[in-house]
Amino acid sequence: MITPEQQAQLEKLMRHALSLAGHGPITGGNPQVGCVLVDATGQIVAEGWHHGAGTPHAEVDALAKLGAGDVDASELGGSATGTGVRHVAAGLTAVVTLEPCNHHGRTGPCAQALLDAGVSRVVYAVPDPGPDSGGGAERLRDGGVEVIAGIARAEAEEFLHSWLTATRLQRPHVTVKWASTLDGRAAAADGTSQWITGTAARQHVHEQRARADAIVVGTGTVLADDPSLTARGDAGELLEWQPQPVVLGRREIPADAQLRQHPEKLRQIDGSDLDAALSELFEAGIRRVFVEGGPTIASAFIAAGLADELLIYLAPKLLGGPQVALGELGVSTMAEAKDLSITELRPLGNDVLIVARPATETRA
Incomplete structure (x- = not known):
């Protein structure tokens, strides 16, 4: 259970993530998604967004900006464990506009990438309704990550209206x-x-x-x-x-x-x-x-x-x-x-x- 103060802070972070999502292309079949990574004090330490089909998803884009030496987005696809990317985000919270995906498409599942990176909590606005891509929240919970859903959902639903409808x-x-x-x-x-x-x-x-x-x-x-x-x-x-x-x-x-x-x-x-x-x-x-x-x-x-x-x-x-x-x-x-x-x-x-x-x- 989160306090009203925590709710307000998470909503503020989610609105920022939505603004990041707007940098991505609205066309091309993929949703516009934004992600911010915050530390225990609520400070943003990295942020990212999806730049288009075939590019790293928002979560991976943000993880790649943590300054972890030679870590790049290609190592953060969730397909490899035991690499140098594990726990690069230990203790951080990921605030994402859409539930992290749970499937292998052109990139690996973001839910697994977040698990491998060691995040302690994931906050998202809208469940992913995709028959193949949904289920990331369950995967995260099974991996011991705290998951909070529905933050600023109405705003995110409106932002993603056309993609969600499709x-x-x-x-x-x-x-x-x-x-x-x-x-x-x-x-x-x-x-x-x-x-x-x-x-x-x-x-x-x-x-x-x-x-x-x-x-x-x-x-x-x-x-x-x-x-x-x-x-x-x-x-x-x-x-x-x-x-x-x-x-x-x-x-x-x-x-x-x-x-x-x-x-x-x-x-x-x-x-x-x-x-x-x-x-x-x-x-x-x-x-x-x-x-x-x-x-x-x-x-x-x-x-x-x-x-x-x-x-x-x-x-x-x-x-x-x-x-x-x-x-x-x-x-x-x-x-x-x-x-x-x-x-x-x-x-x-x-x-x-x-x-x-x-x-x-x-x-x-």
Whole structure:
């Protein structure tokens, strides 16, 4: 049992670990994780974070910074005992944003690395829901390490929302985006839609593209608009990270379509079964999907209950007419309305961004 003072100190350390986690890439399939190592007085003696797939995990990154002579991250994978890395962290507490992993992937299990390093206590925020990677806490307890779980869990859950959703559901986290006028129109009666929103909102969309593993549209959008689906900066330059373009539908994509010039390889999937499409993307390592098609594909994801988050860019314009932002959702009466919880309202120039999630969302 920890005292309120100890709880407050651990929460402060966990928030710092979360800030460290933010230095790591949000794309690439792995969670953003931070770790701090503290001594008996509560002073931080080392810290680290996960720098991306194939690199040392946050715990190992922190252990490697303890100044233990020739110790490096490759010796801290938990696969070898009896090496010079044992007890390098004797008596220290590890504060980690996610339960230390318990499996051999590209690196060894972090739970074993912490055991080998001799830590006396491990504090983490969120249990690892991975069917293969979970169970690190039990392994640590079996090894005689004190384990405290759930410190600043709500903050960590929000920080890891997309990765946790993907891991728990075993499909990519899906964000559905659209831009519309205040009266819910995505285009004028003649089909023109450029530009509903201003430059600030459009640049924000590019930033969101760069936070996704894949960007998804339907063949209708490709044939009608010939989009490039790249993530670009203010001056039109390509950003460092580019989402993989994914097109749902059977119609052939023209050889001269802009998507054929995308930096990442185009993937086309039969969109008649969205669950199957998402499963295929998950198996390919994609954890964050950004749906940016027209009303048909947006409505399909929402109607199927597969939209984990909505990004709605509202412009102070009125168009009227038939070109609505969403189509049929399978709702015939008010009692069947799909309730949402608004998580963010943000002005973007003269426009407003609304971020919402299904109100019925539950967390394991």
